[in-house]
Amino acid sequence: MPTTAELLAALPADEPQAQPCHVEELEQIFHSLANRPVPTGSLRRFCSLGGLSAKLSMAYLAYWIRSWYQPSEARQKDLFETHLRSAINTLETMGYLRGAVAKLGQLMTCFPDAMPEGFVDMLSNLHFQAPPMHYALIREQLLSELGDPKDIFDEFDETAIAAASIGQVHRAQLKKGQQVAVKIQYPGIARTIRSDLRNLKTTMRPFLINRDWQAIEQLFDEVRTGLEFETDYEHEAHNLHNCGRLFADDEDIVVPQVYESFSTRRVLTMSFVEGLTFEEFLATNPSQPERDHYGRLIWKAVSRIYSNRMLYTDAHPGNFLFMEDGQLGFVDFGNVRYFNDEEWQYHLDGVKAREGSKENHIAFCKRSLMMKDEDAKKHPEMLNLVVEGFDLYNEPLLYEGAFDYGDPEYLQRMSEWLARGAKQQWVKQEPVNLFSHRLNFQIPTLLFQLKSRVNVAQLIRDESES
Amino acid sequence: MRITADEKVATRKRILEAAKSQFRSKGFEQATTRDIAREAHIATGTMFNYFASKEAVVVELASQGFEKAQREFVKNRRSGAEIEEELFALVGAQLRFLRPMRKYVRPLLDSALTPATITQVNETNSSLRVDLTEQFAAILTDHGIEEPSSVALNLFWALYVGVLTFWGSDNSPKQEDTLALLDQSLRMYLNWLCK
Numbered sequence: 001m002p003t004t005a006e007l008l009a010a011l012p013a014d015e016p017q018a019q020p021c022h023v024e025e026l027e028q029i030f031h032s033l034a035n036r037p038v039p040t041g042s043l044r045r046f047c048s049l050g051g052l053s054a055k056l057s058m059a060y061l062a063y064w065i066r067s068w069y070q071p072s073e074a075r076q077k078d079l080f081e082t083h084l085r086s087a088i089n090t091l092e093t094m095g096y097l098r099g100a101v102a103k104l105g106q107l108m109t110c111f112p113d114a115m116p117e118g119f120v121d122m123l124s125n126l127h128f129q130a131p132p133m134h135y136a137l138i139r140e141q142l143l144s145e146l147g148d149p150k151d152i153f154d155e156f157d158e159t160a161i162a163a164a165s166i167g168q169v170h171r172a173q174l175k176k177g178q179q180v181a182v183k184i185q186y187p188g189i190a191r192t193i194r195s196d197l198r199n200l201k202t203t204m205r206p207f208l209i210n211r212d213w214q215a216i217e218q219l220f221d222e223v224r225t226g227l228e229f230e231t232d233y234e235h236e237a238h239n240l241h242n243c244g245r246l247f248a249d250d251e252d253i254v255v256p257q258v259y260e261s262f263s264t265r266r267v268l269t270m271s272f273v274e275g276l277t278f279e280e281f282l283a284t285n286p287s288q289p290e291r292d293h294y295g296r297l298i299w300k301a302v303s304r305i306y307s308n309r310m311l312y313t314d315a316h317p318g319n320f321l322f323m324e325d326g327q328l329g330f331v332d333f334g335n336v337r338y339f340n341d342e343e344w345q346y347h348l349d350g351v352k353a354r355e356g357s358k359e360n361h362i363a364f365c366k367r368s369l370m371m372k373d374e375d376a377k378k379h380p381e382m383l384n385l386v387v388e389g390f391d392l393y394n395e396p397l398l399y400e401g402a403f404d405y406g407d408p409e410y411l412q413r414m415s416e417w418l419a420r421g422a423k424q425q426w427v428k429q430e431p432v433n434l435f436s437h438r439l440n441f442q443i444p445t446l447l448f449q450l451k452s453r454v455n456v457a458q459l460i461r462d463e464s465e466s
Numbered sequence: 467m468r469i470t471a472d473e474k475v476a477t478r479k480r481i482l483e484a485a486k487s488q489f490r491s492k493g494f495e496q497a498t499t500r501d502i503a504r505e506a507h508i509a510t511g512t513m514f515n516y517f518a519s520k521e522a523v524v525v526e527l528a529s530q531g532f533e534k535a536q537r538e539f540v541k542n543r544r545s546g547a548e549i550e551e552e553l554f555a556l557v558g559a560q561l562r563f564l565r566p567m568r569k570y571v572r573p574l575l576d577s578a579l580t581p582a583t584i585t586q587v588n589e590t591n592s593s594l595r596v597d598l599t600e601q602f603a604a605i606l607t608d609h610g611i612e613e614p615s616s617v618a619l620n621l622f623w624a625l626y627v628g629v630l631t632f633w634g635s636d637n638s639p640k641q642e643d644t645l646a647l648l649d650q651s652l653r654m655y656l657n658w659l660c661k
Contacts, residue, residue, distance in 0.1 A: 134548065136555035137649055143562070144640045158544070187642035187649075266642075 132160070133168055133186060141184050145267045152262060156182075162318075165230055165334060166190070171272060179272040180259060181331075183233065190231035190266075222431040226313065230334040233268040239333035240270065243312070246304050247330070253301050254329050273329035275321030282449070294320075295405065295452020296459060297328040302443065303463055309344050311337040313435040315442040317449065343432045354394045365390050370428040389417055393440045396456045406451030411444055478516050480506040482530075485523045486566065494520065494570035521577040527567055528574050529594055535559035536601060549609035549660075550652050556601060557626065557648055561633060561641070568641075571634040579627055599623065611659065618659055625651050 133141075135158040142149045149156055153172045160168040167185035174180055229235045237258045244255040256270035263269050276284070281294075298320060305312045313335045321329030339347065346367075353364035365386040366376055376383050392414060396403040405411075418441065447454065469477075484505035488497035499520060503513040517523045539556045547555070564571065578594045602622055606614045629651060633644040 131649070131653075133649075134551035134554065135544070136547070136551045136558060137645065139542075139555075140558045140562075140645055144642070187645040188638060189646070191638065191643075 131186060132163075133184070135159075137187070138168075138170065138184055141187060141266065142182075145264045146262055153182075164332075166193075167266075172269075174259070174262070174269075178259070180262075181256065181270050181272045182262075183268040183270070185231070185233065185266040187266075190228075193231055194228055222435070226335050226337065226435070232265050233263060233334075234265050236268055236332075236334045237263050239310075239336040242310065243305055243330075243333055243336065246308055247301070252297050252327055254323065254327050255333075256329075256331055270331075273321050273323070273331055275323035275327075275329045278317035278320060278322070278449075281322040288451075288453075291406075291450050291452045292402070292454065293326060294322060294328060295447045295450050295454045298446065298450075298452075299443065299454050299456060299459055300463065301328065301330050302439070303460065305336070307463060309339045311339065311432075311435055311439065313337055313439060315439060315446055317446060337432070337435050339432070343430075346430060346432070347436070353390075354397065361387055361390055368430050368433055370430065385417070385421055389421065389437075392417055393437075396444070396454070397460060398457065400457055402453035402455045404453045405444055405447035406453065408448065411448045414441060414444060477506070477508060477512075481508070481513060481516055482523065482527060485520070486527065489524075489567070489570050494524070494573055521573045524567065524570060524573050525578045525594060528564060528578070531563035531567070532560055532594070532598065534563045538563075549605065549611075550656050552605045552609070553602065553652050553656075554648060556605065557629065557652075558645070561644065561648075568634060571630060575627060575630060575634070579630065598626075602626075606659075621658075622655060625655055 138158070139149060142152075146152055152174065154175055154177070155173040157171040159170075161171050161181070162169040164183045164185075166189045167183055170182045170184065172180050172182050237260065240256060240258050244257065247253045247255050254273055256273055259269040259271075286294075298315070302312050302315055312333070314332070316332075319330070319332040321331060323329050350364055350368075353360040362383070366383060368390075369375075369383065369386055371379070371383065395410070396405070481502060484502045485497070487505060488501050491497075492501070497520065499513055500510050502520070502523070503510040506513070517526065535556065536559075538559045539552075542555065543552070567574070579598075599619060603614055603619060606618075611618075629644065629648050632647055633641055636644045638644075
């Protein structure tokens with residue numbers, strides 16, 4: 001653990017845009033976080049927070065910690081030192097940062113120059129690794145949650161077929177012959193995450209004396225709520241049910257069915273979906289028509305959920321399966337956000353603004369930033385940046401014809417825009433934007449890897465007519 | 467009147483059932499040998515012919531739980547399981563079979579499972595600790611650790627008793643924190659042992 005003096009020396013000065021970041025010091029900080037051993041007797045665990053909310057929110061958090069230091073009287077300096085150490089310590093004790101924290105450090109230090117491939121690499125690799133569970137532990141969890149596995153399953157593959165966000169997935173067969181996927185959570189991890197997030201919030205509070213705490217608190221709560229939902233498999237079962245019915249008559253998209261009798265908060269039993277993973281599919285060197293086909297299905301899947309007042313907030317490659325007959329398996333619904341009436345109206349207004357004039361764009365963007373007129377005058381660069389981002393995100397939706405996501409130019413512009421956005425001082429925004437913006441970045445990233453071309457405008461028209 | 471062997475077995479069984487009932491309803495500290503004897507329909511003095519103290523009753527109840535755990539472990543043992551999994555499976559089974567007595571695991575720990583060195587023998591509990599130690603050592607040996615040193619066994623014993631102590635006051639739902647602690651502790655121990 002670096003000394004406080006070293007940490008402070010690594011922080012930028014007051015004007016974030018003027019000072020270069022101390023790359024080596026920051027990497028050292030995050031590297032030390034990544035390699036710190038688990039303290040004896042601690043219950044801190046590895047955990048996988050599959051949602052991108054965790055990844056990006058931690059990146060923002062790390063950036064905010066850097067930018068909050070302000071030189072002042074000695075007494076205030078001491079206060080800031082104390083709180084900085086406290087915040088760093090809290091980050092350290094969140095064991096699920098391990099493994100990916102080094103990547104976070106790299107992201108923070110590479111912001112202005114990040115290439116799309118770098119961001120893509122970060123997004124696809126920046127997942128936290130849950131500790132693997134041997135079968136004896138799996139069996140204890142099943143005994144605790146469902147009863148003796150021998151009374152429930154005819155067969156149970158003791159080797160996991162996939163890692164889940166905070167657990168792992170096993171293939172099994174129920175007594176009546178149904179092939180199922182059983183997701184089992186690591187014991188105690190849900191409570192650890194909730195406790196850690198509460199602690200982190202408490203740690204952050206005194207540190208933000210010069211910031212708009214309420215706005216950040218709202219955003220933090222948004223992230224926290226999403227993460228807590230991800231730890232509750234009953235919530236995921238509810239999401240599977242709500243989203244699954246949207247594709248019940250769809251021949252192209254398959255959503256697993258939940259077996260509620262064999263599901264609890266910590267165990268989720270679903271129908272087994274057979275297909276290639278994202279990496280396996282790419283390894284087959286698919287043809288362009290195949291890439292376009294699946295790209296279109298991914299867009300369709302996410303879009304249809306959105307049209308039904310839900311936001312699928314984690315379009316991670318691991319959540320899609322490429323099935324033999326051209327169907328797309330759509331799995332993992334741990335983080336689905338439901339729009340309330342006010343949020344839904346906000347999004348409908350965004351759709352109208354997209355199709356409206358430049359003035360409409362600006363007005364909507366001001367609203368998304370929760371800016372009053374005087375704020376817009378004081379922070380014109382922030383407003384302009386968001387208007388630029390609004391146009392950028394809507395580009396594929398307004399493009400007539402097949403939009404080529406495989407062209408790195410679009411993702412490059414998006415990455416550069418994100419880098420500029422991260423350096424801004426304005427922190428207020430509609431909380432729901434945190435997730436919709438993330439999805440707006442995830443989809444192009446995913447389709448960039450897939451090298452898909454999708455006629456998004458036509459797809460949206462077809463979906464609205466059906 | 468001479469008491470038959472069968473009657474002795476039946477009486478012993480009644481005492482144990484009565485003790486479980488008394489511990490459950492009153493807690494270990496509040497339950498008395500008089501209460502247990504009364505519920506078992508025997509004289510208090512008679513009870514001492516079978517068990518010298520409440521603690522001795524707890525040790526016997528625990529021994530039964532450990533035996534069931536060992537039988538389940540052997541029955542469900544699967545080929546190819548790594549040493550960590552096997553140790554976890556055994557201790558996990560023990561925790562499950564001891565669950566009814568979780569609230570009074572402390573007297574068990576104090577009387578029979580102290581983290582004393584393995585070479586120290588206590589007359590009243592040598593059998594239980596030796597049996598458990600032999601079970602753990604057998605798993606180590608099965609996985610190529612021939613004749614585990616006394617240091618290795620003592621270290622494991624300390625870890626084991628630590629987990630049981632934690633479990634005794636673990637208020638997490640279904641004591642899930644204990645499972646996580648056991649998993650992490652075994653991993654740490656075996657990383658050291660197998661270096």
